[in-house]
Amino acid sequence: MRFVHISDNHLGFRQFGLFERENDFYDVFDRAVEEIIEERPDFVIHSGDLFEASRPPTRALLLVQRSFSRLKDENIPIYAIPGNHDTIMRKNTYPPQILYEMFGLKLIGQKNPFYVHDGVFIGGSPYISKYYSKSLKERIKFLGERSKDYDKSILVLHQAIDKYLPYEFELKIGDLPRCFDYYALGHIHNRIIDDFGRGRLAYPGSTEIWRIDELKNYRKKGKGFYLVDLDGDLPDVQGVNLEMSRDVIERNIEFSEFEEKIEKLKRSIEEMERLPMLYLTVKGDFERSFVHKKLIDSLSNISLHIRVNYDLEDDIEGGEYYKSSEGSLSIKDMIKMYYGEEKKEYSTFALSLFDLLSSNKIEDAEELTEKFYEGFK
Numbered sequence: 001m002r003f004v005h006i007s008d009n010h011l012g013f014r015q016f017g018l019f020e021r022e023n024d025f026y027d028v029f030d031r032a033v034e035e036i037i038e039e040r041p042d043f044v045i046h047s048g049d050l051f052e053a054s055r056p057p058t059r060a061l062l063l064v065q066r067s068f069s070r071l072k073d074e075n076i077p078i079y080a081i082p083g084n085h086d087t088i089m090r091k092n093t094y095p096p097q098i099l100y101e102m103f104g105l106k107l108i109g110q111k112n113p114f115y116v117h118d119g120v121f122i123g124g125s126p127y128i129s130k131y132y133s134k135s136l137k138e139r140i141k142f143l144g145e146r147s148k149d150y151d152k153s154i155l156v157l158h159q160a161i162d163k164y165l166p167y168e169f170e171l172k173i174g175d176l177p178r179c180f181d182y183y184a185l186g187h188i189h190n191r192i193i194d195d196f197g198r199g200r201l202a203y204p205g206s207t208e209i210w211r212i213d214e215l216k217n218y219r220k221k222g223k224g225f226y227l228v229d230l231d232g233d234l235p236d237v238q239g240v241n242l243e244m245s246r247d248v249i250e251r252n253i254e255f256s257e258f259e260e261k262i263e264k265l266k267r268s269i270e271e272m273e274r275l276p277m278l279y280l281t282v283k284g285d286f287e288r289s290f291v292h293k294k295l296i297d298s299l300s301n302i303s304l305h306i307r308v309n310y311d312l313e314d315d316i317e318g319g320e321y322y323k324s325s326e327g328s329l330s331i332k333d334m335i336k337m338y339y340g341e342e343k344k345e346y347s348t349f350a351l352s353l354f355d356l357l358s359s360n361k362i363e364d365a366e367e368l369t370e371k372f373y374e375g376f377k
């Protein structure tokens with residue numbers, strides 16, 4: 001019995017406001033489906049965040065419809081849960097995944113907490129926030145009990161576990177029953193395979209670079225999906241790597257070698273098929289505005305997105321440069337310009353909020369916002 005475990009495709013995500021990046025996420029998903037069909041698994045498990053949002057763009061919906069109907073033609077069913085991104089946290093609402101039930105998707109949720117596929121128990125829960133972790137633990141316990149009638153069992157969850165994400169988790173590793181053969185997890189975008197209980201626990205990670213801190217893990221372990229063979233005593237988990245749609249280049253540049261390093265960078269970009277994204281750090285003693293202009297002038301035409309950190313000798317400052325589809329704009333500079341010096345406390349708030357939200361620190365953003373508005377009471 002072989003199955004594919006895939007997660008966190010975030011279709012519809014327009015990173016940095018760039019339609020090129022939205023396309024990159026579609027392209028890599030398309031390649032994933034191509035590979036899945038070639039691998040001919042018995043079924044697919046999707047552990048959440050298929051879409052970036054609970055109301056995805058029509059293009060994302062259509063892409064999934066086309067992909068899943070191809071899998072249906074090949075007799076490959078999909079067992080899926082919604083993640084935190086594609087869940088709607090209100091009563092009487094449905095996640096977008098429900099649209100594909102007629103294309104072979106079997107939604108794991110309150111109505112059907114588990115399925116049995118050729119004798120294999122496949123149970124799980126949609127994403128549940130940490131405020132309801134008690135009910136999440138009860139559901140998992142129930143699934144653990146029900147799974148015991150079957151030889152092989154899989155638990156599907158979209159949650160963070162303290163062992164792998166110590167600062168923001170809903171479950172502790174000890175909260176998981178140890179009776180499953182495979183723990184098909186989603187939510188953490190890095191690839192993780194671990195031994196747990198009598199089986200294996202795995203996060204296949206995201207299929208595209210959703211946030212830049214995923215780069216390190218991507219360079220080490222690749223991105224894509226897992227192909228799992230359940231037949232042995234311990235499941236065999238193989239990573240299937242997908243090629244990213246474009247390169248991401250990171251460079252640390254000493255100001256003393258600035259000119260030659262930029263020339264070298266330009267030459268390596270010339271060989272690339274698609275415009276790369278650039279993450280640069282410039283170190284030393286220099287005039288920030290001079291270097292910034294120089295970078296933008298020489299690199300903006302040959303890259304999709306540039307982010308620069310200026311590591312000045314007496315002052316560490318981050319500078320971000322966003323190239324939007326319409327032209328060249330820095331979001332942070334726009335915020336500063338909009339409020340000006342007179343409303344500096346507004347721009348300070350907006351900039352901090354922007355930083356927190358872009359690094360997905362939702363709770364810190366909430367706290368900051370509450371504090372800011374308290375000032376008006």
Ligand SMILES: [Mn+2]
Pocket residue numbers: 008048049083085187188189
């Ligand atoms: Mn995700």
